[in-house]
Amino acid sequence: MNYLYEKDLRQMKYTILTSTRHDETVHAIARRLGTGDAKLRMVLIRRFDMSLLENLESRWQMGQEHADNGDPVAEGIGYELFTRFIPLVDPEVMQTIYNKMQAMIQEGSAIDEALARGKALVREAVLS
């Protein structure tokens, strides 16, 4: 049901994301995920509310500082970064991706190969 007071927030969300600092942050996240800025902006506008979009820069900074310290596999796919700091991927989905990567490494695949596969799966989960 559409209420009278429900507004279309897409334009305002887009304005938040294209301000100087947010634009830099979106670019950095898109580069990390290996996707385009516009595609990522579309996902962010669809999934996040306005306060989370405003706080994107700070969360990204804290994620860079505190997320996934010590585990190279988790760090490679942004396990905590994309579930807790920038919640773009569902934690259960991320755990499945992580388990797949661990299984690949145990079966003898090179870490780089497993990471490339893991990153592709994370990108897929973000853009789905």
Added chain:
Amino acid sequence: MKKTVDVSIPLGPMHPCWKEPVRLKCETAGERVLRAEVELGYMKKGIERIMRGRPWQEVMFLAERVCGICSVIHNMVFIETMETISDIAVPPRAAYLRVIANELDRVASHILANFSYCYTIEHETLAMYLLNTREIVLDNLERLTGSRINTAYMIPGGVRFDLLPEDATAMLADLAKVEAEMRRHTRIFETGPLIALRSKGVGVMSREEAIRAHTVGPTARASGVEDCDLRLRHPTYRELGFTQVTRTEGDNFARIMVRFQEIFQSIDLIRKCIDRLPDGPIRGGGLCKAGETSYAGEAPRGELTYSIKTDEYGRVLDIAIRTPSVMNIEACAHSMITDATSIADVTSTFISSDPCIACNER
């Protein structure tokens, strides 16, 4: 048996407890809040866009209009950013006077935040007591700067007005009165059984959640985040021996108590400043130059960052302002309110984080 349905409850944009328009959309299962979303856009000023291309003399006045409650710190951080870019030194007397103005502003802001909370939990008596005390603080801000709200007190290389000895004596007398009244108000808040029912264990945010959302100011300090007060790194505050107030409960009660504790700390800092006020000029002079930097100061609500790029005439080419409410409102909606056991706690929890929508929307 009572039927429980999932309901979306919108709070605001016009709500008796909100001071500014904002809409909180709460998804609930019975009384339990499953998730909350914040809708902004009801008072967007576009102040960063207005600032671009203007000389610093104009931007200085615009900066303090970002927020009416903590206007002094917006003035201070903007001016200190310009001083950092232009390598301008501040005379010691002016640096101490800046701290006095800033701490008076902090006391006024914290009292207003605690007033709002008491009003929200329907303790109107304490709320009115607090507002009454705030008047004395604003009178002293006027005594020092000539204005109660938008003071424009700080300029590159100093401050605009000196503190006369008779004004300093009157200020100390008023501060003693404020301190005595605030001790009474704090005792009422701390020992009130009904206040405890509405505040203790409500809207809890863990230290990890606070760090994840980059929560700042009293909201972060109430959740046990150490070393998050930027006054610890400010040269004048370091001279004054500033230490951070921290609590670990992370609930509404802790957030309000941190503000009460910081009020006493601010009063002590002002006393120290008046006691140790160095002689000398209040303006050192200097010329604003071309450059680019980010500079942060501790506002009443937390870390306030100005990122400024200027040209050789001191014109602001680009500016980005990150206010503390950007982080605190987000953390409030996604950590404190989510999983609240009663919809009645949403308003009080939201107000306990001292949200400033004017800051958030800029």
